[in-house]
Amino acid sequence: MESILARASIGISELKLNPTAAIERAHGPVAILNRNKPVAYLVPASAWEAICERLEDLELAEIVKARSGETPVSVKFEDL
Template identity: 80%
Template sequence: MENILARASIGISELKINPTATIEKAEGPVAILNRNKPVAYLIPARAWEAICERLDDLELAEIIKARSGEQAVSVKLDEL
């Protein structure tokens, strides 16, 4: 049995009937099921934007870690 990583779920057949109602009812992630197995997740736009922002932050943190041993370069504002 697979874990469902959402508080709510809906069958794919039911989603096809009225996707707008599902989106409007969703207060968080919704697992889309096919034969009682999760095949996709529907998440609110705000949640997706927060995820993307967090991934960007993690990527920048990795760049900072990789460069932490490098020598600093002095630059004047006029040179930019």
């Protein structure tokens, strides 16, 4: 059985009937089920924005790690 990575779930048929109600009831991610298997997740905009920011931070951290072995270059502030 697949694990559901949300505290709430809704059938896809119920979602089709009234998507606005599903969004309003959601206080976090909602698993969308088709035949009792998760096929998608409905995520509030604020949570999605936080996820995107976190992913961007992780990408930037990888760049920093990759460049940490490089020789630093001295520059004057005025040159920037």
